[in-house]
Amino acid sequence: MYVQAQITGYLSTQPAAKRSDMQTLHEMMLQLMPGCKLWFLDGKNSEGKVVSNPSIGYGERTTQYADGKTKDFYQVGLSANTAGISVYILGIADKTYLSNTYAKQIGKATVTGYCIKFKALKDISIEVLKAAVSGGVGQV
Template identity: 60%
Template sequence: MSIDEQIKAYFAAQPEPKRSDMEELHRIILEVMPKCRLWFLDGKDDSGKTVSNPNVGYGTQTIKYANGNTREFYQVGISANTIGISVYILGIEDRKYLAQAYGKDLGKAKITGYCIKFKALSDIRIETLKAAIRYGVDQTAI
């Protein structure tokens, strides 16, 4: 199955209204990052054990570990969670930045480090989320 097919199947497996919100969020992120690489991670490790929720990734960056190793990974990700949707904006050094810069204007969302969680798209301001995504992508494009 192609990555696009995996993403569509993942969204289709979500209950409404989460399904529609995730499809709309996917469209919004592709609007912000039109030529980005798409990723789909099923949440399983190499042995097939579930270690996280499945997630869709957008863009690419090189993550550098303390031991000197590097790994290619996405810049922005989305995942369904038990109460709604999580948006991950990876690669921002300051773990307080997202909450400080976008928290007041974002709406009903919980922001921790690099994760923005909300129940429904209607609970947040889309333009503020787009600005946070653009900031994160700019940080990892350096």
């Protein structure tokens, strides 16, 4: 329950409009990935220095590095940033999949190999975002 408390705390620190969008997205992720492992990363490294924006993670995947080491991490991430909101879909082998499949239909968003960035939910099609998350998760 500690992770859920961190997520609730993180969402509560967002400005009202972004908080509402983030809460909607959080609920959407839980519906798309029922029973998934939840993660919360505060954006700080082991020395307590801020190195990234905080993020909420959903699901679990294992990355294997060239040296044979492995690391467990979330499959889908949600993060607020100064420009808006980012949804990360990790582990898709084809780095053109998201942009080729969803960029034209999603609305006002930047779509890269693993990230969909937008200012607010009103600027995008939530149905296309759901399809992108489901499609990305289905590939891993």
